Amino acid sequence: MRDVVPTVRGPEAALRALRDAVPLTHCVTNAVVTGFTANALLALGASPAMVDIAGEAGIFAGIADGVLINLGTPNPQQQASAREIVAATRRWVLDPVAVGMLPIRTALAAELVAARPAIIRGNASEVAAVAGGGSGGRGVDSVDDPDSVHAAAADLARRTRTVVAVSGEVDLITDGERVARVRGGDPLLTRVTGGGCSLGATMAAFLGVVEPFSAAIAASVVHKHAAEAAASVSSGPGSFAVAFLDALAALSPEDLDGSRVEAHLASAEATR
Template identity: 70%
Template sequence: MSAHPSAVLVEPGNALALLRSSQPLTQCITNAVVTNMTANALLAIGASPAMCDIPGEAGVFARIAGGVLVNLGTPTAEQRDAAREAVVENARWVLDPVAVGALPIRTALAAELLAHRPAIIRGNPSEIIALAGAGSGGRGVDSTDSPDDALDAATRLAEETGAVVAVSGERDLITDGRRVARVSGGSPLLTRITGGGCSLGAVMAAFVAVTDPFSAAVAASAVYAVASERAEARGVGPGSFSPAFLDELDALTPRDSALSVRVSKGVAP
C-alpha cells in the first residue's frame, strides 16, 4: 500500500474493515512507559504488534512490517539507532515527537528523522508547533496550546515534509497541507491513563499499513473518539477506564455509523 496521500478519503468504517481483514504487522519503537498499553490497543483494534527496537534488528524487521511507529518518549541511545534504521526501510511510518521542543536530545533526533519523510506526524498541539519551528514545546508531555492554535504550523509542516499531520486534542485536527479534517469527541480520561496518546500513534501506524496516510489518521482518531466515549459512559474512573477502553476498541465494527459522523472535512487555509 502506498504511503502517499490519496485524493479520496477512505471512510473510517471501511478503513477498519481493511485493517481487521489484514491484521497488519505493526512495529513499535516506543517508550518504555507505554509499551503494554500500546501493544494491547493494537491487539484490540485487530493489528499484530511487534516491539522490535534493537539496533541490528529494527531495520530488518521494518522491511516486513506493515507500518512502523517511532515514538520519542524515552529515546535511549539504542532506540535512537533503531529508529534511524527503521525509517529508511519502510515508508509507512509514524513519528510521535513526544516532548519535542522542551528537551534537546529528542528535538534534534526529530529534526533528523523528518528528513526521511514520515507518512504521518502525530502529536499534541505544542509538540507540532515546536516541530514546525514556531514554538518551544509544552510542559513536558503536556500541551499548552489547542489544536486550532497549531493549524498554521501543522499545515506548514505537512507542506514541508509531505506528511499528514495529526494534532490531538479536544477536537483532533488532521491535515495534509491541502485538506483539513476534524474529529470530534473522545474522553478526557484518555489524558489520565498511561499511553492514551502514544498508543494512538501506534494505531495510526496500523491503519497506514492498509490505507493512505490521511485516511489512516482520520480513521484512527475516529476509532479512538468513539471507543473512549463508550468506555467513559460505563461510569468508570481512570483505573478501570483502560481495560474498558480496550474492550470498546475490540467491540467496534466497520458498520458502526458513529465512526463517520465524527468527521468534518474542509480545505487548509
C-alpha cells in the same frame, strides 16, 4: 509488507480493511507505554511487535505493514533503531513526545522529520515545536490547542509532504491541502498512560491498509469512539483503561459512520 495500499474512503471501510488484513505493526515506543500499546493494537485487530534493537529494527521495518517511532524514552538503542527504520520504509509514524524543551529528542525529531514520515502525530505544543514555531509544552502536556497551531501544522505538512495529526479536544489532521477535524472522545483518555501513544500506534496500523490521510482520520475516529464507550461504563482512570481496550475490541465498522469528521480543503486564510 503490502506493495500497494489502496485508498479507502472513510473510517468504516478502513476499520473493515484492518480487521481483514491484521496488519503487522512495528512499534519503537517508550518504556512506559509498551504493554498498553501492544494491547490496544491487539484489541483493535492488528498484530503488534516491539522490535527496538539496533541491527534488527530496520530488518523488521522492511516486513512490517506500518511502523511507529515514539520518542518518549529515546535511549541510544532506540535512536539507532529509529535511524535504521527510516532507511527501510516510508510507512511510519513519528510521535515527537515532549520535544521542544529537551535537547536530545528535539534534535532527533528534526532529523527524523527530514526523513519524511508518512504521519507526524503529536499534541499541539509538540507539533508547534517540530514545525519550528514553539518551545514545547509542559513535559508531555500541551499548553496549546490544535486550532492555534493550524497554520504551523499545514506549513509543516506541505514542506515535508507529510500528514500532520494534532491531538486535542478536537483533533486536527492536515496534509497541507486538506483539513479534517474529528470531534468527540473523553477527558479520561488523557489520564491513562499510553492514551496518546497508542493513537500513534493505531495510525501506524491503519497505514497498512489505507493512505496516510485516511489512516490518521480513521485512527482518530476509532480512539474517540472507544473513549466515549469506555467512559460510559467507568468510574475512574483504572477502570477506564480496561474498558478502553474492551471498547476497541467491540468496535464494529458500522459504528463509524463519519459523523464525527468535518473535512474540507484548507483555505489560504486559515493557513497563513
